[in-house]
Amino acid sequence: MELNPVLRKELYQRFRQSKTAWLLALYLLVLGGFVLAFIYLNWRYNQGYYQPGRSWEIFVILSVAQLVLLAFVVPGLTAGAISGERERQTLNVLLTTPLTHRGIVWSKLLASTAFMVIIILATLPLYGIVFMFGGIAPGQVLGMFGFFLLTMFLFAALGIACSSFFKRTGVSTVTSYGLVLALTGGTGFLIAFLNEVGKVNRPESMMNPGFLAWVVEILQEINPIFILMEILGEGGINTGVSLGLPYWGSYALFCIGVGVLLLIWSSHLLLPQRNSNRFNLK
Amino acid sequence: MIQLDQLTKHFGAVRALDNLSLEVKEGVVYGLIGPNGAGKTTAMNILATLLLPDTGTARVGGRDVVQEPRVVRQLIGYMQDFFGVYDGLRASEYLDFFAAAYRIPVARRSQLIQDLLELVNLPDKGEVYVDTLSRGMKQRLALARCLVHDPPVLILDEPASGLDPRARAELKEIIRQLKHLNKTVLISSHILPELAEMCDEVAILDHGRLVTCGPVEEITRVSQGSRYLKVEVIERAQELVAFLNSQPAVSGVRVEGLSVKFFHLGDPVQQAQLLQNLVTAGWPVLEFGEVRRNLEEAFMAVTGEEGGVEDGA
Structure with a gap:
């Protein structure tokens, strides 16, 4: 069975550029250098000993760095996927072929995220160093990678949707970054604010049960930063209410559900005969 | 098809x-x-x-x-x-x-x-x-x-x-x-x-x-029933424009050197009458007749454009 032509073309274009290999090498060099420097300094500080417990700190820092990377790179990779075709005046030609609009959108998503998947998989040996010294359970490493994949899917779907909706890549990119920031920092700020509001007249850590508690619970189960904290065992805010799903279940449901809906909407926007004015064909 | x-x-x-x-x-x-x-x-x-x-x-x-x-x-x-x-x-x-x-x-x-x-x-x-x-x-x-x-x-x-x-x-x-x-x-x-x-x-x-x-030949020959005529004079070609514009069934008058080209919507009798009017009015007519149009002129005839055709749609 032959690979989808759009996906194959995108992979050709992206991976034959030498800058792709250089970017990957640079990223690994920075993260790897950081890990090795951390271990070296720890060894020097403890006069020839390395405390395996410190591996946990490396794991946390590595994971946060990867999440920041996802938030910065994925929207940039996906926000021009469709609008770029439109700007190059190649979209109309694609739409007159038997390729389906759904096929085009999914191929663009896969091709745009393939680079990120390779970057994240390439960091496995770094996690291996952390793992070698102990202190981390295999389930935590796997859980972290699952979290990265889900988050990447959601961020990529956001970028693709912006790229389908906006005609210009510049606008699409800015909006994608804005939405990712809103999803991470915006909801994070809202959680903290509502948590404080919910604790009025209640000095203990638990919020007053009620509407606000439900809002905070929902928000922290869709916020990537809070999910990362949960995976790292830091825990979130005790709202006293539960959605009835483990945190990873509700987060997975949110990422897949919203991501799929965004992609369906994106492919609907590509329906060639419905968007004559937006496409500005002539 | x-x-x-x-x-x-x-x-x-x-x-x-x-x-x-x-x-x-x-x-x-x-x-x-x-x-x-x-x-x-x-x-x-x-x-x-x-x-x-x-x-x-x-x-x-x-x-x-x-x-x-x-x-x-x-x-x-x-x-x-x-x-x-x-x-x-x-x-x-x-x-x-x-x-x-x-x-x-x-x-x-x-x-x-x-x-x-x-x-x-x-x-x-x-x-x-x-x-x-x-x-x-x-x-x-x-x-x-x-x-x-x-x-x-x-x-x-x-x-x-x-x-x-x-x-x-x-x-x-x-x-x-x-x-x-x-x-x-x-x-x-x-x-x-x-x-x-x-x-x-x-x-x-x-x-x-x-x-x-x-067909291209047909379009260039007949465009909405008009004929594309040319009058060549020895002198005063610019002044002839005003005279032609005052004549019935004449439109799209253009000067090219000592030649004046225009569209005539009348029948052959009216065309002959136009020639007679020119001679009677004392215009030094050297040549009078129908010219073979190219597609651009046919285009201007049927769309009423005075200038050239622009790019795009």
């Missing part, structure tokens, strides 16, 4: 197509001519399944473009006026990508790509990156791309736009070859003399309406 029936399309308050009806027979190279906003590109985009008409029907090979867009896409090769390129893709890979999109079996593709590159005079450019090709070469490559699935109908929107004279001549030659391959070609252009050389029939559009259509 192509039928447009009472096609209407609005963009907001702008009426891009106004009850446009025309028919293109199989194996015919058919030209669409018109100024900016005439509706050429809109009509082509509807045929290419990129736009929905508001009312009316459009058919390619007997298939309705709205009801059966997927079937129509297999029947057409579409080339828009601006050729976008993919960076980092070789010419052969570019054609292979579209061959895969049209589900051409892998085993057939290598030979097909070579044949197409030869057809468009790019036999040695298969390994060259598309973005490094000249504009003329890109246009020919785009034509090759249109032919990758061997469609019976080609829709070419301003294919000669932005090409140098040599590239235009090459494009013209390729279109001749396509005609020999019995392809039905719908082509729009603003370079009217070239369109006249390439096309069997033309349709002149203006403000979304069909002004006239038919």
Whole structure:
């Protein structure tokens, strides 16, 4: 069975550029250098000993760095996927072929995220160093990678949707970054604010049960930063209410559900005969 | 092969197509001519399944473009006026990508790509990156791309736009070859003399309406019943303009040196009367008669344009 032509073309274009290999090498060099420097300094500080417990700190820092990377790179990779075709005046030609609009959108998503998947998989040996010294359970490493994949899917779907909706890549990119920031920092700020509001007249850590508690619970189960904290065992805010799903279940449901809906909407926007004015064909 | 029936399309308050009806027979190279906003590109985009008409029907090979867009896409090769390129893709890979999109079996593709590159005079450019090709070469490559699935109908929107004279001549030659391959070609252009050389029939559009259509010779000979006349005088050609404008059935008066050309909507008797009026009024007439029009003059006659034809649709 032959690979989808759009996906194959995108992979050709992206991976034959030498800058792709250089970017990957640079990223690994920075993260790897950081890990090795951390271990070296720890060894020097403890006069020839390395405390395996410190591996946990490396794991946390590595994971946060990867999440920041996802938030910065994925929207940039996906926000021009469709609008770029439109700007190059190649979209109309694609739409007159038997390729389906759904096929085009999914191929663009896969091709745009393939680079990120390779970057994240390439960091496995770094996690291996952390793992070698102990202190981390295999389930935590796997859980972290699952979290990265889900988050990447959601961020990529956001970028693709912006790229389908906006005609210009510049606008699409800015909006994608804005939405990712809103999803991470915006909801994070809202959680903290509502948590404080919910604790009025209640000095203990638990919020007053009620509407606000439900809002905070929902928000922290869709916020990537809070999910990362949960995976790292830091825990979130005790709202006293539960959605009835483990945190990873509700987060997975949110990422897949919203991501799929965004992609369906994106492919609907590509329906060639419905968007004559937006496409500005002539 | 192509039928447009009472096609209407609005963009907001702008009426891009106004009850446009025309028919293109199989194996015919058919030209669409018109100024900016005439509706050429809109009509082509509807045929290419990129736009929905508001009312009316459009058919390619007997298939309705709205009801059966997927079937129509297999029947057409579409080339828009601006050729976008993919960076980092070789010419052969570019054609292979579209061959895969049209589900051409892998085993057939290598030979097909070579044949197409030869057809468009790019036999040695298969390994060259598309973005490094000249504009003329890109246009020919785009034509090759249109032919990758061997469609019976080609829709070419301003294919000669932005090409140098040599590239235009090459494009013209390729279109001749396509005609020999019995392809039905719908082509729009603003370079009217070239369109006249390439096309069997033309349709002149203006403000979304069909002004006239038919074989090129017929269009250039008779345009809405008017005759294109020329009066050559020994002197005072500029002053003659005012006199001619005062005469009945005269329009579109233009001065070219000592010649004055104009459209005359009257019959031969009125034409003879006009000559008599000229002589009686004392104009030093050296020559009086009908001139063979080229397509541009015919276009101006039927659309009432005084200036040249502009680029685009």
